[in-house]
Amino acid sequence: MSLVVQKYGGTSVGTVDRIKHIAERIAAMQKDNHRIVVVVSAMNDETDRLMELAREISDQPDQRELDLLLSSGERVTIALVAMTLKEMGVEAQSFTGRQVGIFTDTTHTKARIERISAARITTALEHNLVPVVAGFQGINEQSDVTTLGRGGSDLTAIALAASLHADRCEIYTDVDGVYTADPRIVPTAKRLDRISYEEMLEMASLGAKVLQDRAVVFAANHQVRIVVKSSFTEGPGTEVIKEHKEMERNAVSAVTYDRNQAKVTLIGVPDTPGIAARIFEPVAKADIIVDMIIQNVGQDSMTDVSFTVPKDDVPMAVEVMNRVSQEIHAKRVEVMQNIAKVSLVGVGMRSHSGVAAKMFVVMANKGINIMMISTSEIKISCVIEEKHVETAVELLHKEFELDETTSIQ
Amino acid sequence: MSLVVQKYGGTSVGTVDRIKHIAERIAAMQKDNHRIVVVVSAMNDETDRLMELAREISDQPDQRELDLLLSSGERVTIALVAMTLKEMGVEAQSFTGRQVGIFTDTTHTKARIERISAARITTALEHNLVPVVAGFQGINEQSDVTTLGRGGSDLTAIALAASLHADRCEIYTDVDGVYTADPRIVPTAKRLDRISYEEMLEMASLGAKVLQDRAVVFAANHQVRIVVKSSFTEGPGTEVIKEHKEMERNAVSAVTYDRNQAKVTLIGVPDTPGIAARIFEPVAKADIIVDMIIQNVGQDSMTDVSFTVPKDDVPMAVEVMNRVSQEIHAKRVEVMQNIAKVSLVGVGMRSHSGVAAKMFVVMANKGINIMMISTSEIKISCVIEEKHVETAVELLHKEFELDETTSIQ
Numbered sequence: 001m002s003l004v005v006q007k008y009g010g011t012s013v014g015t016v017d018r019i020k021h022i023a024e025r026i027a028a029m030q031k032d033n034h035r036i037v038v039v040v041s042a043m044n045d046e047t048d049r050l051m052e053l054a055r056e057i058s059d060q061p062d063q064r065e066l067d068l069l070l071s072s073g074e075r076v077t078i079a080l081v082a083m084t085l086k087e088m089g090v091e092a093q094s095f096t097g098r099q100v101g102i103f104t105d106t107t108h109t110k111a112r113i114e115r116i117s118a119a120r121i122t123t124a125l126e127h128n129l130v131p132v133v134a135g136f137q138g139i140n141e142q143s144d145v146t147t148l149g150r151g152g153s154d155l156t157a158i159a160l161a162a163s164l165h166a167d168r169c170e171i172y173t174d175v176d177g178v179y180t181a182d183p184r185i186v187p188t189a190k191r192l193d194r195i196s197y198e199e200m201l202e203m204a205s206l207g208a209k210v211l212q213d214r215a216v217v218f219a220a221n222h223q224v225r226i227v228v229k230s231s232f233t234e235g236p237g238t239e240v241i242k243e244h245k246e247m248e249r250n251a252v253s254a255v256t257y258d259r260n261q262a263k264v265t266l267i268g269v270p271d272t273p274g275i276a277a278r279i280f281e282p283v284a285k286a287d288i289i290v291d292m293i294i295q296n297v298g299q300d301s302m303t304d305v306s307f308t309v310p311k312d313d314v315p316m317a318v319e320v321m322n323r324v325s326q327e328i329h330a331k332r333v334e335v336m337q338n339i340a341k342v343s344l345v346g347v348g349m350r351s352h353s354g355v356a357a358k359m360f361v362v363m364a365n366k367g368i369n370i371m372m373i374s375t376s377e378i379k380i381s382c383v384i385e386e387k388h389v390e391t392a393v394e395l396l397h398k399e400f401e402l403d404e405t406t407s408i409q
Numbered sequence: 410m411s412l413v414v415q416k417y418g419g420t421s422v423g424t425v426d427r428i429k430h431i432a433e434r435i436a437a438m439q440k441d442n443h444r445i446v447v448v449v450s451a452m453n454d455e456t457d458r459l460m461e462l463a464r465e466i467s468d469q470p471d472q473r474e475l476d477l478l479l480s481s482g483e484r485v486t487i488a489l490v491a492m493t494l495k496e497m498g499v500e501a502q503s504f505t506g507r508q509v510g511i512f513t514d515t516t517h518t519k520a521r522i523e524r525i526s527a528a529r530i531t532t533a534l535e536h537n538l539v540p541v542v543a544g545f546q547g548i549n550e551q552s553d554v555t556t557l558g559r560g561g562s563d564l565t566a567i568a569l570a571a572s573l574h575a576d577r578c579e580i581y582t583d584v585d586g587v588y589t590a591d592p593r594i595v596p597t598a599k600r601l602d603r604i605s606y607e608e609m610l611e612m613a614s615l616g617a618k619v620l621q622d623r624a625v626v627f628a629a630n631h632q633v634r635i636v637v638k639s640s641f642t643e644g645p646g647t648e649v650i651k652e653h654k655e656m657e658r659n660a661v662s663a664v665t666y667d668r669n670q671a672k673v674t675l676i677g678v679p680d681t682p683g684i685a686a687r688i689f690e691p692v693a694k695a696d697i698i699v700d701m702i703i704q705n706v707g708q709d710s711m712t713d714v715s716f717t718v719p720k721d722d723v724p725m726a727v728e729v730m731n732r733v734s735q736e737i738h739a740k741r742v743e744v745m746q747n748i749a750k751v752s753l754v755g756v757g758m759r760s761h762s763g764v765a766a767k768m769f770v771v772m773a774n775k776g777i778n779i780m781m782i783s784t785s786e787i788k789i790s791c792v793i794e795e796k797h798v799e800t801a802v803e804l805l806h807k808e809f810e811l812d813e814t815t816s817i818q
Contacts, residue, residue, distance in 0.1 A: 016465040053489055056425040058496045065495070068503055069488035072481040079478035080462055086474070087467045094477055098507075099552065143508065 002167040003125070004029070007039040007135065007157035011174040012231035013077050014044030016084075022172070022231055023084040026130060030090060035125055037164065038092075038132045039157040040081055042073025059315055063108035067137075067147045071097070074134035074153070082132040092130040095120060097137035097145070102156065104138035104146045110287055111138055111146035113155065116163040125164075133160065151212030158215045162222035169219070169226050170237075171211060176230035177238035178203065178210055180402040181255040185393045188403040192253065193236065196243035199253050199345050200226075202379040206256040206343045216240070243347050251352035252400040257389050258341045261291070262314045263371070265306040266321055268331025271297065278328055279305060282320050288313045291341075292374045292383065302331075308372065308383060311337065339371065340389045343381040344396060355400075356380050362399050368392055411576040412534070413438070416448040416544065416566035420583040421640035422486050423453030425493075431581070431640055432493040435539060439499060444534055446573065447501075447541045448566040449490055451482025468724050472517035476546075476556045480506070483543035483562070491541045501539040504529060506546035506554070511565065513547035513555045519696055520547060520555035522564065522627075525572040534573075542569065560621030567624045571631035578628070578635050579646075580620060585639035586647035587612065587619055589811035590664040594802045597812040601662065602645065605652035608662050608754050609635075611788040615665040615752045625649070652756050660761035661809040666798050667750045670700070671723045672780070674715040675730055677740025680706065687737055688714060691729050697722045700750075701783045701792065711740075717781065717792060720746065748780065749798045752790040753805060764809075765789050771808050777801055 006026070013019050029036055041047075050069050054061040061069075078094035085092035101117030124131040135153025140146050148155050154171060161169035178200070181189040195203075197220035204213035210228055219226050219240065229237035269275060276295075283290055291308045309317050314335060321333045349355050359380055363370055368391070372383035384392060397403065415435070422428050438445055450456075459478050463470040470478075487503035494501035510526030533540040544562025549555050557564050563580060570578035587609070590598040604612075606629035613622035619637055628635050628649065638646035678684060685704075692699055700717045718726050723744060730742045758764050768789055772779055777800070781792035793801060806812065 016462060019466075050485065053425060053485075054492060057428075057489060057492050061492045062495045065488040065492040065503055068505070069485055069492075072484045072488075075481045075484070076459065076462075076478055079474040079481075080466060083463060083466050083470045083474040083478075086471045094474055096477070096554075145505075 001033050001035060003035045003037070003164060005037045005039060005157050005161040005164070005166045005169045006172060007153055007169065008041065008172045008231055009153065009174070010041045010044045010046070012172050013040050013081065016080065018231075019077075019080055019084050023081065023088055023090070025231070026085065027088050027090045030130060036130050037121060037125070037160060037166070038081060038130060039135045039153055039160060040074065040077045040132065041135050041153040042070075043077055046073040046076070064144060067108045068145045070147055071134070071137040071145045074136050078132045078134045085130055085132070090130055091128060092132055093124055094132045094134070095124075096134050097156075098139045098143075100133055100160070102138035102159075104140055104148070106140045106142070106146070107287065108146055110149040111140065113138060113148070113159050116159055118160065118163050121160070121164065149212070149214065151209070151215065154212040154215035155218060158219045158222075158224050158226065161224045162218065167225070169224050171226060171228045172231035173210060173228065174230065174232065175210065176233055176235045177228050178240075179254070181393055181397045182257070185257075185390050186255075186397045189397065190402065192238050194239045194241060195253065196347050197240060198243060198378055199347055200240045202343070202345045202376065203254060203256050206258050206341065206345065206379070206381065211240070250400075251346055251348040251355050252344045252402065253346040253348065254344075255393050255396045255400070255402065256343050256345060257393050258343075259386060259389065260311050261308050261339055261341050261383065262311050263306055263308050263336040263339050263383070264314070264317050264321060265304055265334040265336070266325060266330050267304050267334060268302050269305050270329060271301045271303045275328060276305070279324055282324055283307075283317065286316055286320050288317050288320070292372045292381070294372050306372070308339070308341070338386045339383050340386040341381050341383050342389060342392045342396065343379050344400065345379045347378050349378050349380075358399065359396065362395050363392060366391060366395060410442050410444060412444045412446070412573060414446045414448060414566050414570040414573065414575045414578045415581060416562055416578065417450065417581045417640055418562065418583070419450045419453045419455070421581050422449050422490065425489065427640075428486075428489055428493050432490065432497055432499070434640070435494065436497050436499045439539060445539050446530060446534070446569060446575070447490060447539060448544045448562055448569060449483065449486045449541065450544050450562040451479075452486055455482040455485070469728075473553060476517045477554045479556055480543070480546040480554045483545050487541045487543045494539055494541070499539055500537060501541055502533055503541045503543070504533075505543050506565075507548045507552075509542055509569070511547035511568075513549055513557070515549045515551070515555070516696065517555055519558040520549065522547060522557070522568050525568055527569065527572050530569070530573065558621070558623065560618070560624065563621040563624035564627060567628045567631075567633050567635065570633045571627070576634070578633050580635060580637045581640035582619060582637065583639065583641065584619065585642055585644045586637050587649075588663065590802055590806045591666070594666075594799050595664075595806045598806065599811065601647050603648045603650060604662065605756050606649060607652060607787055608756055609649045611752070611754045611785065612663060612665050615667055615750065615754065615788065615790065620649070659809075660755055660757040660764050661753045661811065662755040662757065663753075664802050664805045664809070664811065665752050665754060666802050667752075668795060668798065669720050670717050670748055670750050670792065671720045672715055672717050672745040672748050672792070673723070673726050673730060674713055674743045674745070675734060675739050676713050676743060677711050678714050679738060680710045680712045684737060685714070688733055689716075691733055692716075692726065695725055695729050697726050697729070701781045701790070703781050715781070717748070717750070747795045748792050749795040750790050750792050751798060751801045751805065752788050753809065754788045756787050758787050758789075767808065768805065771804050772801060775800060775804060
């Protein structure tokens with residue numbers, strides 16, 4: 001008898017009809033003698049609706065209150081899903097983050113899970129109940145509600161799978177797996193049968209919204225077997241597993257893009273030792289995640305320092321930079337919002353050279369200007385103007401022959 | 410420095426603009442050196458929206474899950490109100506039922522408060538914070554969320570006022586006090602300056618939706634001074650206090666009505682001893698509150714037993730009655746939904762006779778049939794066809810000269 005943690009995203013529980021649909025799946029799996037723990041997100045757009053209310057009140061709403069506000073969405077869903085299962089004759093019970101025992105640190109809106117007790121979940125499973133767990137939320141030591149950041153329900157599911165030693169964690173979403181590129185841009189994109197944690201992590205960080213990046217790291221660290229599947233269609237989905245040899249056949253596994261980026265530039269920075277620390281320490285303290293950084297050396301011992309942040313963090317980043325700018329006597333702060341990041345990902349890059357060079361040539365031939373570049377062992381990212389995103393993704397998908405891949409193994 | 414508990418109902422927090430409006434009032438009062446505890450309901454219609462989702466799933470949704478579902482509405486409001494206050498520079502913090510320490514019994518959807526710890530509220534007040542408390546909710550001994558029944562936020566506010574020994578509890582609503590009749594039906598209806606707990610209790614039970622009846626009982630038992638006020642206009646409102654002599658000038662203080670009633674009749678009941686217990690014990694066990702009961706003796710030792718219940722409880726009542734009907738070999742169960750209850754209330758009835766007789770004459774003269782009657786020391790209620798409600802209320806208001814009252818004291 002296997003134990004499976006299933007996570008259903010916002011579109012999968014977007015209406016009562018969809019909830020009934022997934023409840024039927026859960027009921028069928030339970031009859032097949034699987035023990036199931038269900039983790040759900042807030043219904044379709046509910047988090048956005050609540051965020052909108054908060055924004056009407058403040059540009060930077062109080063973080064503790066924001067967490068309480070946003071966490072209410074998942075509470076609605078667990079109640080509705082548990083109700084539906086019971087109505088179908090499946091014994092089920094809802095559990096909030098607090099009731100599961102998901103204890104986090106005190107960093108509101110981006111809390112880290114410190115430990116999971118899951119005592120009530122274990123008891124529920126022993127009594128043949130299907131536990132329905134609110135994703136995205138935990139409580140801190142003051143017993144206040146915290147949330148795990150955007151996509152945090154993935155983390156809840158994977159952390160719970162690790163804590164319960166589940167056989168696997170199934171992530172149900174509105175696509176039937178991980179693709180070589182976004183099929184809305186590249187119609188010939190192919191579903192990947194398998195992908196490594198590292199590749200998945202790069203893709204998650206790069207804006208392929210299938211899995212939260214922190215959830216992938218957690219899964220890799222605890223060796224949780226993930227399967228990404230569609231809640232609307234049948235199919236094997238994409239397995240996310242440990243890297244192995246056969247994965248390296250192709251240099252590139254997928255092309256991704258991320259429009260949720262903005263570039264913040266501090267202009268006229270005195271080029272003195274320790275200046276980078278004085279700029280980026282306050283940014284880190286404000287819990288803003290900086291992606292790329294470049295520094296252009298100018299005249300008169302002055303430089304310009306640019307970095308990219310998620311668009312959501314721009315107001316906070318600008319506030320911090322205005323303060324820093326005064327302190328270090330820089331000239332001014334500039335923001336560029338209409339940028340995007342296009343990336344190539346593949347564990348095969350480790351053994352194939354020339355991927356970067358080929359990428360730059362492709363872009364140059366189309367007259368697409370590259371503003372920033374960053375690389376890791378298994379990915380190359382370029383920041384370009386947002387209007388070129390689709391052309392770039394299509395071209396790269398073709399140049400690296402991803403149309404012909406059916407699987408990376 | 411007085412301590413005031415203020416409760417704001419759903420319409421008072423129905424939009425972000427209204428929340429800003431009440432936040433300004435709270436801020437102004439705090440500047441006047443009052444210590445304030447705020448209790449809020451779910452935003453306008455939010456409870457109905459959530460209930461509708463539950464109804465799409467089941468006619469009788471699981472009660473534990475229903476409580477979790479419904480309690481999410483108040484969580485949204487406390488977060489938004491606390492956020493708004495902080496944005497205005499008023500130090501505030503939200504507290505859920507659990508965080509306040511509102512411990513209830515395990516009767517889901519109609520839980521009773523067993524004790525309130527309020528430790529975090531006391532600490533918050535000591536630190537000059539405005540605590541913003543979620544009404545309507547508590548937790549039971551299993552640490553599961555319970556709710557206090559419709560209008561339960563009033564009970565939260567009054568129980569908290571008692572627990573904190575507050576100077577008074579202000580109930581903010583969309584009307585500026587308690588009236589001699591519903592002003593939408595009787596334009597000449599007058600606001601009452603003062604009313605006794607007992608009269609308020611009768612009016613609450615009778616469908617005047619200003620205050621929850623259980624909240625009034627609690628206030629009377631703990632001598633909590635209540636003031637009912639409008640959150641939209643200024644004005645003294647209506648004070649709800651202990652009865653005193655001057656209140657008895659008029660026989661009748663107000664006319665009320667309640668459309669939320671249905672009549673369930675068990676037809677062809679064998680007229681044997683103990684039959685009433687066999688009918689009403691299962692009803693009580695199902696936590697259905699029966700209001701009036703009548704029994705018509707028929708032929709052949711058979712009787713018909715009718716009782717009224719709130720319209721919401723009809724499905725449950727019918728289910729119970731179908732079971733009882735089989736057990737006691739009754740003929741069938743009938744439901745009549747289009748009824749309403751019209752009542753006269755007044756502590757003055759204790760010393761004035763003939764009120765009931767006059768009421769019946771007024772109804773008879775207009776050809777309005779009285780189906781059921783019930784009386785207490787300070788009220789008389791008649792069940793009539795729903796279509797006659799407005800005529801009856803207008804007539805009674807006129808006959809008992811309530812137009813001329815400006816105050817019952």
